[in-house]
Amino acid sequence: xxxxxxxxxxxxxxxxxxxxxxxxxxxxxxxxxxxxxxxxxxxxxxxxxxxxxxxxxxxxxxxxxxxxxxxxxxxxxxxxxxxxxxxxxxxxxxxxxxxxxxxxxxxxxxxxxxxxxxxxxxxxxxxxxxxxxxxxxxxxxxxxxxxxxxxxxxxxxxxxxxxxxxxxxxxxxxxxxxxxxxxxxxxxxxxxxxxxxxxxxxxxxxxxxxxxxxxxxxxxxxxxxxxxxxxxxxxxxxxxxxxxxxxxxxxxxxxxxxxxxxxxxxxxxxxxxxxxxxxxxxxxxxxxxxxxxxxxxxx
Amino acid sequence: xxxxxxxxxxxxxxxxxxxxxxxxxxxxxxxxxxxxxxxxxxxxxxxxxxxxxxxxxxxxxxxxxxxxxxxxxxxxxxxxxxxxxxxxxxxxxxxxxxxxxxxxxxxxxxxxxxxxxxxxxxxxxxxxxxxxxxxxxxxxxxxxxxxxxxxxxxxxxxxxxxxxxxxxxxxxxxxxxxxxxxxxxxxxxxxxxxxxxxxxxxxxxxxxxxxxxxxxxxxxxxxxxxxxxxxxxxxxxxxxxxxxxxxxxxxxxxxxxxxxxxxxxxxxxxxxxxxxxxxxxxxxxxxxxxxxxxxxxxxxxxxxxxxxxxxxxxxxxxxxxxxxxxxxxxxxxxxxxxxxxxxxx
Numbered sequence: 001x002x003x004x005x006x007x008x009x010x011x012x013x014x015x016x017x018x019x020x021x022x023x024x025x026x027x028x029x030x031x032x033x034x035x036x037x038x039x040x041x042x043x044x045x046x047x048x049x050x051x052x053x054x055x056x057x058x059x060x061x062x063x064x065x066x067x068x069x070x071x072x073x074x075x076x077x078x079x080x081x082x083x084x085x086x087x088x089x090x091x092x093x094x095x096x097x098x099x100x101x102x103x104x105x106x107x108x109x110x111x112x113x114x115x116x117x118x119x120x121x122x123x124x125x126x127x128x129x130x131x132x133x134x135x136x137x138x139x140x141x142x143x144x145x146x147x148x149x150x151x152x153x154x155x156x157x158x159x160x161x162x163x164x165x166x167x168x169x170x171x172x173x174x175x176x177x178x179x180x181x182x183x184x185x186x187x188x189x190x191x192x193x194x195x196x197x198x199x200x201x202x203x204x205x206x207x208x209x210x211x212x213x214x215x216x217x218x219x220x221x222x223x224x225x226x227x228x229x230x231x232x233x234x235x236x237x238x239x240x241x242x243x244x245x246x247x248x249x250x251x252x253x254x255x256x257x258x259x260x261x262x263x264x265x266x267x268x269x270x271x272x273x274x275x276x277x278x279x280x281x282x283x284x285x286x287x288x289x290x291x292x293x294x295x296x297x298x299x
Numbered sequence: 300x301x302x303x304x305x306x307x308x309x310x311x312x313x314x315x316x317x318x319x320x321x322x323x324x325x326x327x328x329x330x331x332x333x334x335x336x337x338x339x340x341x342x343x344x345x346x347x348x349x350x351x352x353x354x355x356x357x358x359x360x361x362x363x364x365x366x367x368x369x370x371x372x373x374x375x376x377x378x379x380x381x382x383x384x385x386x387x388x389x390x391x392x393x394x395x396x397x398x399x400x401x402x403x404x405x406x407x408x409x410x411x412x413x414x415x416x417x418x419x420x421x422x423x424x425x426x427x428x429x430x431x432x433x434x435x436x437x438x439x440x441x442x443x444x445x446x447x448x449x450x451x452x453x454x455x456x457x458x459x460x461x462x463x464x465x466x467x468x469x470x471x472x473x474x475x476x477x478x479x480x481x482x483x484x485x486x487x488x489x490x491x492x493x494x495x496x497x498x499x500x501x502x503x504x505x506x507x508x509x510x511x512x513x514x515x516x517x518x519x520x521x522x523x524x525x526x527x528x529x530x531x532x533x534x535x536x537x538x539x540x541x542x543x544x545x546x547x548x549x550x551x552x553x554x555x556x557x558x559x560x561x562x563x564x565x566x567x568x569x570x571x572x573x574x575x576x577x578x579x580x581x582x583x584x585x586x587x588x589x590x591x592x593x594x595x596x597x598x599x600x601x602x603x604x605x606x607x608x609x610x611x612x613x614x615x616x617x618x619x620x621x622x623x624x625x626x627x628x629x630x631x632x633x634x635x636x637x638x639x640x641x642x643x644x
Contacts, residue, residue, distance in 0.1 A: 014609035218377030
């Protein structure tokens with residue numbers, strides 16, 4: 001719902017008043033108010049951890065994925081994030097064999113690599129999750145009621161309507177009306193995470209940053225995809241998008257040799273923090289840990 | 300028997316028969332045009348005949364036909380871009396040869412050549428290629444490049460009259476590049492001219508001005524969604540943009556020794572002067588609320604001025620059915636200098 005007469009403009013970004021203006025501009029419906037934690041103290045205290053794992057050999061010269069290397073990267077990601085010593089225990093600290101697990105990959109523009117979905121599925125099965133309890137949960141027609149745990153697997157990419165189209169946007173089809181989240185309403189993408197059938201189910205987010213896309217499309221242009229050769233993971237969707245945005249912005253500036261800001265600016269990240277209380281967007285509240293290849297890390 | 304009947308026909312009967320035959324023939328010749336979608340005189344995507352096979356690549360069935368009713372099923376939110384321009388339909392062909400590769404041919408049929416120009420203008424980078432050497436630019440524009448097609452890493456983007464093309468290979472190689480260009484040339488064989496939207500003519504660059512146009516950043520559009528992807532003003536449609544308005548985004552640069560300064564010019568053409576004035580009022584209320592009243596009072600007499608905002612000086616000019624706004628100017632004189640290069644009458 002939108003309050004009339006108040007618009008977020010370029011000047012809000014220049015003045016640093018986007019959060020305030022958004023708070024005034026967007027009226028929160030009652031179902032959502034009840035779902036959003038009461039105050040800032042209710043948000044996870046302390047810093048959010050974002051882990052970046054990279055391996056130069058995960059892609060060959062033809063950009064084909066080396067599954068063995070990817071599997072090792074996944075293990076580093078899970079153990080690094082959970083603090084467990086090996087992958088099975090790491091998975092079992094996030095999900096249980098009783099869970100019905102929905103994997104949520106990206107399908108368009110910069111699709112999640114099939115190899116990543118495969119190694120995740122194989123490792124979940126190895127950890128004792130029954131194969132029949134693991135399903136693809138991307139799309140409008142998914143029965144979310146039966147799913148108890150979501151693992152979001154978006155591809156890192158910019159987006160022409162929302163600035164960035166990675167983590168927070170990855171559940172847009174659950175809304176049943178993705179067009180309602182275009183235009184200025186992209187700020188409201190965070191409300192989808194509060195839908196009763198979605199809320200609280202996300203156990204882990206792993207961003208496929210093997211070959212991100214730094215221009216916003218809307219359609220794929222191979223000139224803006226580059227071999228970052230990384231996986232990024234966190235349990236905080238907002239922190240992950242904030243770091244993804246930083247990487248994309250740095251790559252854009254490097255490509256042009258001058259500032260090349262994403263346009264429109266991705267207001268969904270700040271709104272997900274300030275209005276929907278889904279996590280931290282301020283970089284001061286995010287701890288970044290990196291493992292592996294460090295060339296052109298862009299953070 | 301037939302012979303007998305023919306022998307009985309009189310000369311006036313032959314004339315009548317000839318007339319009927321001519322009417323039938325003309326109707327037959329022009330039937331495909333009158334039945335085709337879109338405006339007369341525009342190229343129709345279905346009249347482009349692509350080969351079933353090209354250098355071992357084979358087309359996978361008839362083209363997929365996309366229009367405004369199913370464009371979101373085909374490309375999700377990307378469909379907003381084509382609907383933001385005046386879009387008729389899209390035909391999609393897929394060529395296969397290798398198991399893990401595909402050449403995707405998308406022919407977007409737009410309502411006018413300006414729309415195809417607008418889509419290409421969103422990114423002027425890439426390697427310029429000539430797809431039809433018989434077509435020469437009627438007049439170079441000092442405002443935008445005169446490229447007909449741009450290629451890069453397996454993607455060809457081109458404008459062919461009112462058609463906008465995207466030909467994309469999943470995996471690029473020198474051989475694949477040749478196939479892509481060959482397909483582009485087949486389509487471009489139908490091209491009649493390389494023209495620019497009229498609105499580009501309102502800019503008359505002054506040779507002595509230190510502010511120079513960066514041609515490769517000029518873009519043509521109608522919608523605030525596209526404007527925001529070029530230069531963000533607001534998530535809302537402050538300037539009342541629609542298919543009935545034309546917009547031009549132009550970057551100016553001033554180089555002084557090692558210092559480079561930039562300014563952004565937006566020009567809008569509305570259907571009538573009242574619409575331009577209403578858009579300016581709406582813009583002032585949302586973007587310059589603290590100054591909106593003063594500007595509203597002044598603008599009845601004063602049609603051009605500058606104000607200082609957070610990112611520099613903002614200048615405007617209202618003239619007839621045009622509104623021009625210039626942003627990020629380092630001094631008010633820079634805004635005036637750029638606005639003085641416009642002929643909005």
